[in-house]
Amino acid sequence: MFADRLEVQSPGGLFGNVNEENLEDEHSTRNTRLMRMMEDMHIVENRGSGIKAMLQALREANLEPPQFTDRRSSFLVTFRNHTLMNPQAIAWLNQFAARALNDRQRLALVYLRQHGEIHNSIYRRLNRVDAMTAGQELRRLVEADLVEQQGIGRGTSYRLKVPTAVPEQPVPQSEKDKILAYVRQSGSITNTECRALLSVDAARAYYLLKKLCDVRRLQPEGKGKGRRYILP
Secondary structure: OOOOEEEEEEEOOOOOOOOOOOOOOOOOOOOHHHHHHHHHOOOOOOOOHHHHHHHHHHHHOOEOOOEEEEOOOEEEEEEEOOEOOOHHHHHHHHHHOOOOOOHHHHHHHHHHHHHOEEOHHHHHHHHOOOHHHHHHHHHHHHHOOOEEEEOOHHHOEEEEOOOOOOOOOOOOOOHHHHHHHHHHHHOOEOHHHHHHHHOOOHHHHHHHHHHHHHOOOOEEEOOHHHOEEEOO
């Protein structure tokens, strides 16, 4: 157990036609008769059910799928302990709210943001879809200019094309900032124009304009109803 992950290593690598990509669906047993007998006696579970149950539990917990590594003489499974859909990830995804993306594609984008690369097999495990659906939805992300495809065939991978940082939210303008921006654009402002700009009454407009004059951000020009306020 590490601070950010759990690693489980078993002796003996994958056998037969089973590999890191297809182990969720393919089964191969070194001693078929022994395995069948142990299944009939309910000593072991049905072949392949453990992988599917594990992946389903991770999906329900909103965790990313495990990483499988076949080392020929041993087999390693790595579980990351961070949640995919945390508040920061959701804030990052919000910039794509106007895009026609489904929940599976959004989850894949979050995975890409953390790991930089995704394959068809990882997309399938992440979203429990078949290879064709995974390929189609990944290509749509390419067409949306959110990811780029690298390689062809079984070696195809996809990388993120957009920045991984959470976009900074614009700081709301204060009433005084709006007044100054108006003056910079128009050259001056009156009490009437200030009321219309901020949707405030005459007293509030007078108060704000006076405060800006007190700190020498504006200066009055003229008297009475004709008074205007300009930049000093």
